[in-house]
Amino acid sequence: MAEKVIAGEKRVFMTGNEVVAWAALAAGAEIMYGYPITPQNEIMHYWTRLAPKYNRKFLQTEDELSAGFTTVGGVMAGKRAFTATAGPGNTLMQEPISMAEAMRLPFVAMIIQRGGPSTGTVIYSQQEVMMTVLGGNGEGLRIVYSTANHQELFDYSIKAFDTAWKYRFPTFVLADGYQGKMREPLTIYDPDDRGIKISDTEPYVGRPGTPGVDRPPGHYRNTYNVEEELYEVLQDHIKDFESIADEVSEYESMASDDAELLVVAHGVVARAAKQATEALRQQGLKVGYFRPITLRPLPSTPLREAVNRAGRMLVVESAYGQLGRLLKEALYGATAEFIPYYKPGVGFTPEEIMARCRELIT
Amino acid sequence: MSKPVKIVIAGEGGQGVQAVAEILAEAGYEEGREALYIPNFGVEQRGGVSVAFLQIGDEPIGSPKFAKADIVVALSERAVGRTFQYVGPETVFVYDTLAAPDEKDMPPEVKQVLPIPGVETAKKELHPRVFNVLIMGAVIKATGVVNLENAKKALEKRLGHKFAQNPKLRDLNHRALERGMELVGEVMQGG
Amino acid sequence: MAEKPAMPASWRVESKPHKFCPGCGHGIALRALGQAIDELGIQDRTVFGCDIGCSLLAWDFFNVDTIQTHHGRTTPVMVGVKRANPDLICIAYMGDGGGYAIGAQHLVNAASRNDKITAILINNTQYAMTGGQMAPTTMPGQKTETTPYGRDPELTGLPAQGPEMIATITPEGAYVARGTVSKLRQLKKMMVRALKCQMEGRGFSFIEVLSTCPTNWRTNARETWSFLEEKMPQYFQIGEIKIPVSEGDADE
Incomplete structure (x- = not known):
């Protein structure tokens, strides 16, 4: 790995997009491929300013299809490669991501969600959950971290590179326009200084020796001739994915032990949900809070336990039930009351969530 | 839990609203406090009303969005019309006298209304370009989110390279800051 | 083609006989490519990318690291590999649909960025794997599954002039040619030059290869060859279109 990018622990005040660029540098990312789209542009802006100083590379492609497929190429050349996109760009990128999923490539993408459908807004939403988790023609064999603050954005952007190369599933950091554009303090660091090990990379193509003479050739494909052949490959991938689910899944919860109403949210909305929960608890209302950090795989067991204890859940998201659908699948058979609070493409204030909780609990 | 001070600053593109919020956020951060700043942003590169949302407090800031500002x-x-939704019974509402809304257009419930002749004062006494720094002074006086010294430090950090070339600029900016504080001080006493 | 010439050393014996239809031109184009790889001694550092369409059947054709990609996306995958590791020799192998239709934006942009890769495009005037639909290269009047009464240029334009376009948009240093499977030696020479262009870091290199598809053309051996040698050159001129200046010895 190249020289240290960050010396010691450093308290900084920056935008989320800048955080991502620093995290990628600190994680040893070697090349970024990208195409302009708001609200992720500044990831590229910071990367292109910083990268040459640390001998890292950048390619601006002709579209997000190309940004995704060049990232596939970069990864197969054995480099920590990544891309970043949003909204309609994420839609286009589902094609290369499905190839990465089929071939178990350690593809890393930062998704800075914006409003949809279509061009929607360039601002904010949580409407790219289903697409990031289950997009493309495939089975959603992907790992998706949803961050809530800049510290997590830094921590999980670094972690994404480790996860991707460790398990060889496409890995995503799912943030949003608010997180991309807002400034708040965080501590940046070199992962090595904290004893955080990032999995080594390994080339798929161009390994030493002549193929067919010194080593077998690397023949990588995503097309199969007969259905059984595909089925067999997928069985292995699905088995691997299921076997790592407990190890990979993460969550945060608060006051859920004796809660009579559990507020469930992810990403930036969870900040408002957590604030609302804290305030309501101070007022003596038995409200709890649960946030899946991994949206894929979901932390199903702790989620189920918390929901069953509470008996009622308020699902809060800036989308029309995308997290909601994932939760319902994970909670199938549970008898807890499921109360949606959906505002597609718009943020939440703690006050709104508090008001809704009060209505429900009193 | 001590609540952060919630600030909304809105103006026309080019009035320097985002820069003010950013410098204030930096100043708060440099004081060792928690700060969160988020600009509104849309598809318009220029033009339109520019709104900055800023929170400064002593504990990590929660949601970047809030219902009512302090x-x-x-x-x-x-900008007056655009920011009504953030004005509530606990809100101090500051507006520039050049943007004086009709009485009927004033927020119905408000803690205090502070009209200040910012544009005019900057133009007559200082320089139109330091209008936003004057506004920064006004915000500091009205909220006390940061002290004057730290505000000057944050200005230095941001504009130091320009001050180095032309030391008069430093003085001009400092005067704008102080004048903004005075303007608010006067109306606060009056009200 | 009565006598079987020896296989290029870079071919993978285990995957032969190959999976292309009898009379298909892919085998000849890949022979020329194999010979070029042998001659240049780059088997150990070549990455071969193949597209969707019949070109995907070449995914295990060579003893060369190979990535089978998506339709039209071989160019960006090879660009991605090359940018990440410039020591590798990257070849994007595709059909006319992959290069001139679904992946046209990638081909155009890789060319205008002058990416140091080699793109080889097989022109057999239609989409073969999907059953013989019209391609950008279909000849006027040619019957395909989606032009059953013959391609009408009024409705669907004239055959794409790929190499001519690439030659126009690439800077000096690029190599652009159109070869044919009916002239193996010339085709091999073009491939050597294209790969050399990449190896020397001069620029983008591109070869369109006129090829055959008796299965979808529904032609016998004689008709197939006559379509290739007489009909296709009416629209597709064979030869080198752009060569690096210092090369200066265009011939054949």
Whole structure:
């Protein structure tokens, strides 16, 4: 790995997009491929300013299809490669991501969600959950971290590179326009200084020796001739994915032990949900809070336990039930009351969530 | 839990609203406090009303969005209309006298209304370009989110390279800051 | 083609006989490519990318690291590999649909960025794997599954002039040619030059190869060859279109 990018622990005040660029540098990312789209542009802006100083590379492609497929190429050349996109760009990128999923490539993408459908807004939403988790023609064999603050954005952007190369599933950091554009303090660091090990990379193509003479050739494909052949490959991938689910899944919860109403949210909305929960608890209302950090795989067991204890859940998201659908699948058979609070493409204030909780609990 | 001070500053593109919020956020951060700043942003590169949302407090800031602000500063007529939704019974509402809204257009419930002749004062006494720094002084006086010294430090950090070339600029900016504080001080006493 | 010439050393014996239809031109194009790889001694550092369409059947054709990609996306995958590791020799192998239709934006942009890769495009005037639909290269009047009464240029334009376009948009240093499977030696020479262009870091290199598809053309051996040698050159001129200046010895 190249020289240290960050010396010691450093308290900084920056935008989320800048955080991502620093995290990628600190994680040893070697090349970024990208195409302009708001609200992720500044990831590229910071990367292109910083990268040459640390001998890292950048390619601006002709579209997000190309940004995704060049990232596939970069990864197969054995480099920590990544891309970043949003909204309609994420839609286009589902094609290369499905190839990465089929071939178990350690593809890393930062998704800075914006409003949809279509061009929607360039601002904010949580409407790219289903697409990031289950997009493309495939089975959603992907790992998706949803961050809530800049510290997590830094921590999980670094972690994404480790996860991707460790398990060889496409890995995503799912943030949003608010997180991309807002400034708040965080501590940046070199992962090595904290004893955080990032999995080594390994080339798929161009390994030493002549193929067919010194080593077998690397023949990588995503097309199969007969259905059984595909089925067999997928069985292995699905088995691997299921076997790592407990190890990979993460969550945060608060006051859920004796809660009579559990507020469930992810990403930036969870900040408002957590604030609302804290305030309501101070007022003596038995409200709890649960946030899946991994949206894929979901932390199903702790989620189920918390929901069953509470008996009622308020699902809060800036989308029309995308997290909601994932939760319902994970909670199938549970008898807890499921109360949606959906505002597609718009943020939440703690006050709104508090008001809704009060209505429900009193 | 001590609540952060929630600030909304809105104006026309080019009035320097985002720079003010960013410098204030930096100043708060440099004081060792928690700060969160988020600009509004849309598809318009220029033009339109520019709104900055800022929170400064002693504990990590929660949601970047809030329902009602502690202080709303509206620097143009359009900005007044645009920021009504953030004005509540606990809000101090500051507007520039050039953007004076009709009585009927004033927020119905408000803690205090502070009209200040910011644009005019900057133009007559200082320089139109330091208008936003004057507004920064006004916000500091109205909220006390940062002290004057740290505000000057944050200005230095941001504009130091320009001050180095032309030391008069430093003085001009400092005067703008102080003048903004005075303007608010005067109306606060009056009200 | 009565006598079987020896296989290029870079071919993978285990995957032969190959999976292309009898009379298909892919085998000849890949022979020329194999010979070029042998001659240049780059088997150990070549990455071969193949597209969707019949070109995907070449995914295990060579003893060369190979990535089978998506339709039209071989160019960006090879660009991605090359940018990440410039020591590798990257070849994007595709059909006319992959290069001139679904992947046209990638081909155009890789060319205008002058990416140091080699793109080889097989022109057999239609989409073969999907059953013989019209391609950008279909000849006027040619019957395909989606032009059953013959391609009408009024409705669907004239055959794409790929190499001519690439030659126009690439800077000096690029190599652009159109070869044919009916002239193996010339085709091999073009491939050597294209790969050399990449190896020397001069620029983008591109070869369109006129090829055959008796299965979808529904032609016998004689008709197939006559379509290739007489009909296709009416629209597709064979030869080198752009060569690096210092090369200066265009011939054949």
